[in-house]
Amino acid sequence: MTKYQQIKSHILAQIESGNWAEGDTVPSENQLAQTFSVSRMTARRALQELAEQGVLKRTQGAATCVASLKNQSSMLQIRNIADEIRDRQHAYRAEVIELDRRDASSLIASHFHFASGDPLFYSLICHWQDNTPLQLEERFINPVLAPGYLEQDFTRVTPHEYLCSVAPLTEAEHMVEAILADPLSQTHLHIKPGTACLRLHRTTWCRDGVVSHARLTHPGGKYQLGGHLTFPR
Amino acid sequence: MTKYQQIKSHILAQIESGNWAEGDTVPSENQLAQTFSVSRMTARRALQELAEQGVLKRTQGAATCVASLKNQSSMLQIRNIADEIRDRQHAYRAEVIELDRRDASSLIASHFHFASGDPLFYSLICHWQDNTPLQLEERFINPVLAPGYLEQDFTRVTPHEYLCSVAPLTEAEHMVEAILADPLSQTHLHIKPGTACLRLHRTTWCRDGVVSHARLTHPGGKYQLGGHLTFPR
DNA sequence: CGGTTCATCTTGTATAGACAAGTTGATTCT
DNA sequence: AGAATCAACTTGTCTATACAAGATGAACCG
CATH class of the missing domain: 3.40.1410.10 (Chorismate lyase-like)
Structure with a gap:
């Protein structure tokens, strides 16, 4: 398991356990880099890929949050x-x-x-x-x-x-x-x-x-x- | 437009024009980096994102090819x-x-x-x-x-x-x-x-x-x- | 001729640093 | 009090480098 994958699974684990709820801000790239003793680019990759999957939502200048569970995978929407x-x-x-x-x-x-x-x-x-x-x-x-x-x-x-x-x-x-x-x-x-x-x-x-x-x-x-x-x- | 976006659109243009056909190998990261005068990591990002979209197919050690049009977006498959x-x-x-x-x-x-x-x-x-x-x-x-x-x-x-x-x-x-x-x-x-x-x-x-x-x-x-x-x- | 080794290419991961750009809140000035 | 400024933080882009890992073909040896 590569380092960025470890960080990804750590984040997913926090979310799935309910530890980090929908809308919560997750640690910044620099914080993650420090706690996992990796470079910022490696921590960044974890956040980035999770954002692409729709798990996280990032806004430049502000923060990275846990995305809402609703809008997950609207490809073939299970619409209400x-x-x-x-x-x-x-x-x-x-x-x-x-x-x-x-x-x-x-x-x-x-x-x-x-x-x-x-x-x-x-x-x-x-x-x-x-x-x-x-x-x-x-x-x-x-x-x-x-x-x-x-x-x-x-x-x-x-x-x-x-x-x-x-x-x-x-x-x-x-x-x-x-x-x-x-x-x-x-x-x-x-x-x-x-x-x-x-x-x-x-x-x-x-x-x-x-x-x-x-x-x-x-x-x-x-x-x-x-x-x-x-x-x- | 950022540099990696320019490279992405260049590649897409080549494919859409039919210049690069299905299965053709596209230039390597280093080649792209040289022709566009960017670092390898920037060229890499263009290839990587296109691969994630399913446009390109990469195999470690070998090369990057134009993916087959068939398997594009099989989410809601338009099946034969x-x-x-x-x-x-x-x-x-x-x-x-x-x-x-x-x-x-x-x-x-x-x-x-x-x-x-x-x-x-x-x-x-x-x-x-x-x-x-x-x-x-x-x-x-x-x-x-x-x-x-x-x-x-x-x-x-x-x-x-x-x-x-x-x-x-x-x-x-x-x-x-x-x-x-x-x-x-x-x-x-x-x-x-x-x-x-x-x-x-x-x-x-x-x-x-x-x-x-x-x-x-x-x-x-x-x-x-x-x-x-x-x-x- | 057949198989092995190896140099050389590729992509994949990781690092450390720099600057740009956007947000936020505190400080300062009016 | 309200407005403007600014410092500190965030994410976004980019560079240069290093090494790992997989693929490939050429050179080599049996």
Whole structure:
């Protein structure tokens, strides 16, 4: 392990342990250089690379801070449905339909590498744009990694926001499919049988394992998913 | 403009002009340092940053080369349907249903910032996995940026591959929607009316403008789109 | 001819120093 | 008190040098 890598991992360790919180200023190049007995350029490299990764935020003349966890990796953004609706200048409202504990079906259990029948938290939430239901969010949560899930008020904070705060996600997997509206979707999205729906499956991991598995269903129409992509050259 | 930025843009200019092709070795740090009258560390920074962006590929001890355009930004991969099917160990076959010139409808013209009625190239291709039609690709092409499009044999090279070779793409925009199978899809994908389909709209740009607009339709079932995502920390 | 060694190229890491440029807060002056 | 100045700190760019580590081909030797 090279010296600048040692410094990088030291900084990451401080952040992951919660020792250095979001927005805190981290030691300056000169301070790091001194405490690690390296030259300033070596300490600098550690800070620089972490800044490129989006972990730190540097401002010339001022300081280097721990970046906000939100804006991490917005490449394929895991965007907040609430923010999305509000960005479009519409009123957002969440309707919590169900929030309880239930046993994993074999299909769901497989996503968590659990045994079928293991207990999971479950939430069914409908996200409204003005007076239209726009997304039905069915979510299964690992109770070990998010023990306080059932006590949250999801009309104020979306499940995704809450989960990010308790278990910073490190990986995600997505799958989309087109389906015909199932009874649950028909009821809560106010759509007729035979309507085409877009369903997004999302599994999120934090360092310690699968945090949650969500089925997001959008009624027919269009839903912009990938957004814009700029290539490096 | 700082010195290392000047060197970066010089290198990028050489690549974009086609002067330095994919796989060519670019000047070494010392050579660059000499020709630009800077220290090696400054030349190095230019090469390093371009390597991080994926434009160059460096191997210690050997040389620095122009990276392949394929593996650029595989974040949200614009994957080749043919490669995807072959990766899954199935036989791939393309059926060219239509390949000609046609006038832009107002909807399509808007994607190209063309006037309605302007001529465009058009292709309708069905991609088969073994004996099952898996994707119907309807594509409109900017004849100015890909003049040779109609002369290609798309049973051998996919349109996407061909377009990448003549107009290296710099940007892409995606949108997915769920639809009920339209007559065209019913016919060529061999599905019944009322089947849910996944439709991906993709617009690709090269430096000089919109290259093509595609409508990719998948019959019902599941289609993995986003794939796996790893977050920086 | 085949294999080894070695000089020479490359990139990678690290150092110490210099100056530029931006921020911040304390001091000073009005 | 309010405004201007300035010193001290930060990050950003650049230089010159040194050595480590990997790749490559030429010279050499068996």
